[in-house]
Amino acid sequence: MSAPNNPYDPVGVSALEPAAVQAAVEAALAAIEAAASLDELKEVRLAHAGDRSPLALANREIGALPPAAKADAGKRVGEARAAVRAALDARLAQLEADRDARVLIEESVDVTMAAPRREAGARHPLTTLMERMCEVFIAMGYEVAEGPEAEAEWMNFDALNVPPNHPARTMQDTFFVGSEGSGVVLRTHTSPIQLRAMLSRELPVYVVAPGRVFRTDELDATHTPVFHQIEGLAIDEGITMADLKGTLEHLASAMFGEGVRIRLRPSYFPFTEPSAELDLECFVCRGTSVGNPDSPCRTCSSEGWIEWGGCGMVNPRVLQAAGIDTDRYSGFAFGMGVERTLMFRHGVTDMRDMVEGDVRFTRAFGLEV
Ligand code: DAH
Numbered sequence: 001m002s003a004p005n006n007p008y009d010p011v012g013v014s015a016l017e018p019a020a021v022q023a024a025v026e027a028a029l030a031a032i033e034a035a036a037s038l039d040e041l042k043e044v045r046l047a048h049a050g051d052r053s054p055l056a057l058a059n060r061e062i063g064a065l066p067p068a069a070k071a072d073a074g075k076r077v078g079e080a081r082a083a084v085r086a087a088l089d090a091r092l093a094q095l096e097a098d099r100d101a102r103v104l105i106e107e108s109v110d111v112t113m114a115a116p117r118r119e120a121g122a123r124h125p126l127t128t129l130m131e132r133m134c135e136v137f138i139a140m141g142y143e144v145a146e147g148p149e150a151e152a153e154w155m156n157f158d159a160l161n162v163p164p165n166h167p168a169r170t171m172q173d174t175f176f177v178g179s180e181g182s183g184v185v186l187r188t189h190t191s192p193i194q195l196r197a198m199l200s201r202e203l204p205v206y207v208v209a210p211g212r213v214f215r216t217d218e219l220d221a222t223h224t225p226v227f228h229q230i231e232g233l234a235i236d237e238g239i240t241m242a243d244l245k246g247t248l249e250h251l252a253s254a255m256f257g258e259g260v261r262i263r264l265r266p267s268y269f270p271f272t273e274p275s276a277e278l279d280l281e282c283f284v285c286r287g288t289s290v291g292n293p294d295s296p297c298r299t300c301s302s303e304g305w306i307e308w309g310g311c312g313m314v315n316p317r318v319l320q321a322a323g324i325d326t327d328r329y330s331g332f333a334f335g336m337g338v339e340r341t342l343m344f345r346h347g348v349t350d351m352r353d354m355v356e357g358d359v360r361f362t363r364a365f366g367l368e369v
Contacts, residue, residue, distance in 0.1 A: 272312025
């Protein structure tokens with residue numbers, strides 16, 4: 001018979017000694033308490049509750065104990081591990097709550113904070129004025145026509161009856177694209193669009209053509225090398241100078257107010273016959289400064305009138321260049337500077353303000369769309 005088994009003494013297994021278990025729990029609780037972040041707590045969990053932690057290793061020893069000792073050791077280690085787990089869970093909950101509170105503060109959005117201002121732009125007054133002028137004509141049944149800015153010299157000059165030796169053609173006025181004989185210029189006026197409109201449309205023709213034009217002028221208060229014109233052309237049966245004048249009067253009152261007077265002053269343009277200079281009654285003094293040295297007018301130099309554009313009955317040679325039967329059809333044409341119109345209409349005294357692109361100038365005209 002074998003000797004009775006010595007009762008297994010768990011105290012003999014050092015890891016299961018109550019003091020060791022107690023020490024492991026205390027070490028775990030201290031580490032858990034000291035964990036200042038979720039990351040630190042993760043490491044603490046691994047060290048004190050992971051598979052290789054002292055308490056897990058102690059737990060493994062239990063299996064080898066005799067049945068009589070198992071319950072007691074099992075209870076002790078089980079309680080120890082439960083205490084550590086509970087402390088870990090409590091600390092985890094606390095650290096998570098801390099983090100959530102911190103995130104709420106750190107990542108909060110102050111919806112009442114002033115947003116950075118979006119600067120509002122404004123369309124250029126020349127653009128809106130040109131559209132407005134076009135609309136006056138659209139309301140009378142005109143169409144808007146266009147042409148290229150780099151134009152055939154023939155269209156810009158020859159077809160408009162401007163002779164080859166005309167001074168306007170020389171390098172002094174005209175930007176040539178390429179060499180002087182290249183045959184392509186930057187259009188010096190919108191009048192070539194007259195030709196293009198006649199060649200591309202059925203008669204009768206009623207068109208307005210706004211556009212940019214170019215001349216070799218220096219930029220100063222009253223000149224700019226790039227400016228804008230608006231051209232008008234009406235070709236129909238029985239068109240007379242009276243139609244021209246009535247149309248221009250209508251434009252003038254639409255631009256400057258009812259009752260403003262215009263005047264046609266005999267002049268010369270190669271592409272019209274007869275031709276006239278279009279003058280506008282001075283909108284500042286309305287003619288009261290004429291012969292009245294006591295109240296001179298700076299706007300019209302006390303002449304009572306200011307020059308606005310040119311006009312006339314389309315020269316039959318121009319109509320013929322477009323293949324139009326001049327026995328049946330006649331027409332009128334006119335052209336005026338948009339910059340000048342803006343100066344008159346809004347009291348802009350320096351053209352440079354219009355080309356410099358300073359938004360403070362543009363904005364003064366408001367957010368017209
Ligand atoms: N094209 C001329 C210029 O730039 C203005 C002009 C005069 C246009 C008479 C016309 C016109 O249509 O008939 O000075």
